[in-house]
Amino acid sequence: MNLVDFISEFPDEASCKARWKAYRDKVGVICPKCGCREHYWKSDKESYECKQCQYRQSLRANTVMHRSQLPFRYWFITMHLLTSTKKSFSAKELQRQLGHNNYNPIWAMLHKLRMAMGKRDARYELKGMIELDEGFFSTETKVGEKGKKVKRGRGSQKKTKVLVMAESEPVDDQKKKRYKKPRKVNHIKMFAIDDLKAATIDPIVSENVAEESTVNTDNSTSYTNFDKLVKAHRPKVIPKEKVGELLPWVHIAISNAKRLLLDIYHDLKPEYLQSYLNEFCYKFNRRYFGNDLFDRLLIAGVSYKNEFRYNVK
Numbered sequence: 001m002n003l004v005d006f007i008s009e010f011p012d013e014a015s016c017k018a019r020w021k022a023y024r025d026k027v028g029v030i031c032p033k034c035g036c037r038e039h040y041w042k043s044d045k046e047s048y049e050c051k052q053c054q055y056r057q058s059l060r061a062n063t064v065m066h067r068s069q070l071p072f073r074y075w076f077i078t079m080h081l082l083t084s085t086k087k088s089f090s091a092k093e094l095q096r097q098l099g100h101n102n103y104n105p106i107w108a109m110l111h112k113l114r115m116a117m118g119k120r121d122a123r124y125e126l127k128g129m130i131e132l133d134e135g136f137f138s139t140e141t142k143v144g145e146k147g148k149k150v151k152r153g154r155g156s157q158k159k160t161k162v163l164v165m166a167e168s169e170p171v172d173d174q175k176k177k178r179y180k181k182p183r184k185v186n187h188i189k190m191f192a193i194d195d196l197k198a199a200t201i202d203p204i205v206s207e208n209v210a211e212e213s214t215v216n217t218d219n220s221t222s223y224t225n226f227d228k229l230v231k232a233h234r235p236k237v238i239p240k241e242k243v244g245e246l247l248p249w250v251h252i253a254i255s256n257a258k259r260l261l262l263d264i265y266h267d268l269k270p271e272y273l274q275s276y277l278n279e280f281c282y283k284f285n286r287r288y289f290g291n292d293l294f295d296r297l298l299i300a301g302v303s304y305k306n307e308f309r310y311n312v313k
């Protein structure tokens with residue numbers, strides 16, 4: 001959907017509300033009190049009323065818009081921009097475009113949508129041949145670390161560690177001409193992590209990778225338990241210059257994500273890095289969805305109750 005189509009489809013608050021309701025009805029409204037799935041629609045109150053216990057919830061309740069005061073149209077414009085732009089944009093830019101006085105609610109709206117993206121992607125389990133490695137993303141120094149001497153390199157307080165996994169199938173000879181790379185990528189996942197201990201990484205792998213998978217990594221000691229988590233673990237000694245060849249997609253994903261973040265966000269706080277990674281992975285994993293992406297984000301938006309919390313001074 002281009003901007004002209006978007007404007008004619010969603011010219012006002014009423015058209016956005018109507019679409020939001022249609023998607024809530026499609027996904028199904030659940031009563032938070034009794035779990036009942038049957039509701040009356042009270043159009044005068046713009047609320048659902050549970051047929052069993054008469055509990056009422058608003059059109060926004062228990063969705064990504066839970067307790068939001070922003071107009072529906074802001075949410076729709078933001079979802080449109082998030083799904084139609086190749087890169088991303090800052091909350092400051094969005095605030096300017098919406099002409100809204102207050103920065104914080106706009107910034108929070110973006111994070112709420114990214115959280116819904118992350119929840120949607122969490123439903124996918126990676127399987128088949130998987131590349132796994134770590135990336136080190138530049139972030140602001142954590143509050144407690146400020147004033148301390150800055151370490152250099154991988155252990156630096158200015159870097160946040162990110163575990164990256166990519167489904168990466170070898171391309172067979174017949175199809176080689178169509179693909180420039182020796183491997184074809186499907187889904188990817190990225191997780192900001194505090195450290196590279198096996199105790200941190202193992203649960204993420206067992207939760208996100210199917211047991212029947214084969215995982216390719218370097219020979220880091222962080223991965224020593226992988227053979228218990230998946231069918232096959234193939235650790236290899238990988239010299240730096242061979243990384244692009246042996247683990248191509250994790251490294252393409254890492255450098256693309258880094259470039260994107262660097263372009264748009266300055267002073268990235270480590271506690272919000274995951275949110276930006278959610279957006280990057282969500283878009284990457286749906287790169288062939290085209291026009292459907294907006295509808296998919298609407299479905300994600302009505303499906304998950306917001307849990308994003310922030311402290312506004």
Ligand SMILES: [Zn+2]
Binds near residue numbers: 051
């Ligand atoms: Zn109920």
